[in-house]
Amino acid sequence: MQRRKFVKKGALITLSTLLATEIVYGKNLPSGYTLLGLQDPDPFKLFNKDSQMVLLNDKPWNIEAQAHLLDDKITPNKYMFIRNNGIIPTNILVDDWTLTFDGESVAEKKTYTLKELKSKFKQYTYQLTLECGGNGRSEFDPPAKGNQWTVGAVSCAEWTGVRLRDVLNDIGIGDDAVYIGYHAADTHLSGDPNKEPISRGVPMSKAFQDETLLAFKMNGEDIPLAHGFPLRLIVGGWPASASGKWLKGISVRNKVHDGTKMTGTAYRVPCEPVAPGDKVADEDMCIIESMPVKSLITYPKSGAVVPEGKSLEIRGHAWAGELNVTKVEYSIDFGSTWKSCSLKNSVNRLAWQHFAASVRFPKKGYYEVWSRATDSMEVSQPMVLPGWNPKGYLNNACHRIAIKVS
Amino acid sequence: MESPEKFRKSASEVFKLMYxxxxxxxxIAGLLVYLMVDPSLSAFKNNNSDNTYISISKQEESDFDKIENGIHVRTGFIEAEGLMQVVNNxxxxxxxxxxxxxxxxxxxxSATIRxxxxxxxxxxxxxxxxxxLSYLATNYAPKKGGRRxxxxxxxxxxxxx
Structure with missing residues (x-):
């Protein structure tokens, strides 16, 4: 009996030794995998994006959605476009993350930890539309330089954070404040540590709006890395480039912020309309502020073949920068006649609105369903491309999907 | 007489059990190690794609600047005069x-380069x-897109x- 016990014990020891080896391996191997994964990344896995998202650029990362992927009322991360200008920061230490306010119109430089921001100020949650200034660039003629976005560089997620206004009031800023400019932790493509990939901003009036947030949550969770974890400035309704990711600093300026991508042709359009292809002098370029009125048919996906005699339910979203959308119409005859869609009010200011319609087709054949939104200033989307500009911004031409009735 | 017999019997039983x-x-250990190396069990799912993967990666190693159907595979650039200068710069x-x-x-x-x-x-x-410049202007020249x-x-x- 003694011996039996001994043997059993020995077997157990052998087992535990074996298992111990197993556990050590188990701990080591997955970390090795992460490293390999980072060396040769599959962006869709790396950023948790749906495989139908379209990769435009992998250095820096630029990925867009397709219209039908944006059907959700609140855009989930997997369908949210990525527009990066530099290299995503690594080694983000959330507990040590700080935000520093400086600039000509701040009496004394002040730094908050992320924890302080979260505990000291009231938190707000808004659904906010963020559209890349260059969304739709691919259609311009002559072509404009840059990532060739089609329609998918837009999202409306739910952002949670504290109001920039509350923090600016806590610091106390000078009467001469004109503009804020952000600084971030991403690094320049060239590797030059003295260069900022992007440092944009907005005038004080926009900085002081209720919905302008220092956000640390997207759709109720930590902001995904590619979208600015752990802290992002969120400025709804303006070019999404104003919503600085990986936020480390805000300069309160006594003049229009002159950081990277605030000057030249970047996020600026001719102050007065120009002919396609014209050269425009720097001093004749104006900074883009509110984005223009626009709509997107998110259902059905373009290319639907529907049986004759059946009506087609369409739906989508419409938004108008700082303004409300008052009307969305659709046309099935290339803009000759328009019928109205049902339209919901926005959940909060600067969130996109949802429209729907039941479409009937008179006979078999090829159709395009076009959608056209009108904003509260009575301005509608154009059916052809709007005014050409050197960098191809602000293309809000009406959205079109192809339908066959058979 | 009986007890040494009994002991031998139970001892051999114990050894058998131990084996x-x-x-x-x-x-189990073998299976676990395999699972770590190939967590998706891909080798069992699709042997063909596995083989393709291996052959592609081997080819890539031996042919870093491979051209296929007039395209520089690694970058996606059109094969034409000036290609490698463009790739390198x-x-x-x-x-x-x-x-x-x-x-x-x-x-x-040219303005973009400046x-x-x-x-x-x-x-x-x-x-x-x-x-x-001549490579880019020749192979990536503007196309007429019109107003829509x-x-x-x-x-x-x-x-x-």
């Missing part, structure tokens, strides 16, 4: 995709510049509701 237990552990900071998705005239490509030199730390391209193009690349499908 069985040890064998089972070895099998234009892809160390940004992706080749930033070039291949754009269409510009020689003058505009802009990168002035603001993005691009080096002096020296004698390569002319080759690079036809809807293209429509994938037709039956809509079921």
């Amino acid at each position: 069985v237990v040890f064998f089972v552990f070895l099998v 234009c892809t160390s900071c940004h992706s080749a995709k930033l070039v291949t998705q754009n269409r510009m005239s020689k003058e505009q490509w 802009w990168m030199q002035e603001t993005q730390n691009l080096w002096d391209l020296g004698q390569n510049e002319e080759a690079i 193009q036809n809807l293209s690349d429509v994938e037709w499908y039956d809509l079921e509701e």
Whole structure:
């Protein structure tokens, strides 16, 4: 009996030794995998994006959605476009993350930890539309330089954070404040540590709006890395480039912020309309502020073949920068006649609105369903491309999907 | 007389049990190690794609600058005169995709290079510049798009509701 016990014990020891080896391996191997994964990344896995998202650029990362992927009322991360200008920061230490306010119109430089921001100020949650200034660039003629976005560089997620206004009031800023400019932790493509990939901003009036947030949550969770974890400035309704990711600093300026991508042709359009292809002098370029009125048919996906005699339910979203959308119409005859869609009010200011319609087709054949939104200033989307500009911004031409009735 | 017999019997039983237990552990350990190396069990799912993967990666190793159907596989650039100058000078900071998705005239490509030199730390391209410019202007020249193009690349499908 003694011996039996001994043997059993020995077997157990052998087992535990074996298992111990197993556990050590188990701990080591997955970390090795992460490293390999980072060396040769599959962006869709790396950023948790749906495989139908379209990769435009992998250095820096630029990925867009397709219209039908944006059907959700609140855009989930997997369908949210990525527009990066530099290299995503690594080694983000959330507990040590700080935000520093400086600039000509701040009496004394002040730094908050992320924890302080979260505990000291009231938190707000808004659904906010963020559209890349260059969304739709691919259609311009002559072509404009840059990532060739089609329609998918837009999202409306739910952002949670504290109001920039509350923090600016806590610091106390000078009467001469004109503009804020952000600084971030991403690094320049060239590797030059003295260069900022992007440092944009907005005038004080926009900085002081209720919905302008220092956000640390997207759709109720930590902001995904590619979208600015752990802290992002969120400025709804303006070019999404104003919503600085990986936020480390805000300069309160006594003049229009002159950081990277605030000057030249970047996020600026001719102050007065120009002919396609014209050269425009720097001093004749104006900074883009509110984005223009626009709509997107998110259902059905373009290319639907529907049986004759059946009506087609369409739906989508419409938004108008700082303004409300008052009307969305659709046309099935290339803009000759328009019928109205049902339209919901926005959940909060600067969130996109949802429209729907039941479409009937008179006979078999090829159709395009076009959608056209009108904003509260009575301005509608154009059916052809709007005014050409050197960098191809602000293309809000009406959205079109192809339908066959058979 | 009986007890040594009994002891031998039970001892051999214990040994048998030990062998069985040890064998089972070895099998489990083997399976676990395999799972770590191939967590998706891909080797069992699709042997063909596995083989393809291996052969592609081997080929890539031996042919870093392979051209296929007139395209430089590694970057996606069109094969033409000046290709390697472009690959070597234009892809160390940004992706080749930033070039291949754009269409510009020689003058505009040149302005883009100047802009990168002035603001993005691009080096002096020296004698390569002319080759690079002529490659870009020839292979990535603007196409007429007009004020609105036809809807293209429509994938037709039956809509079921």
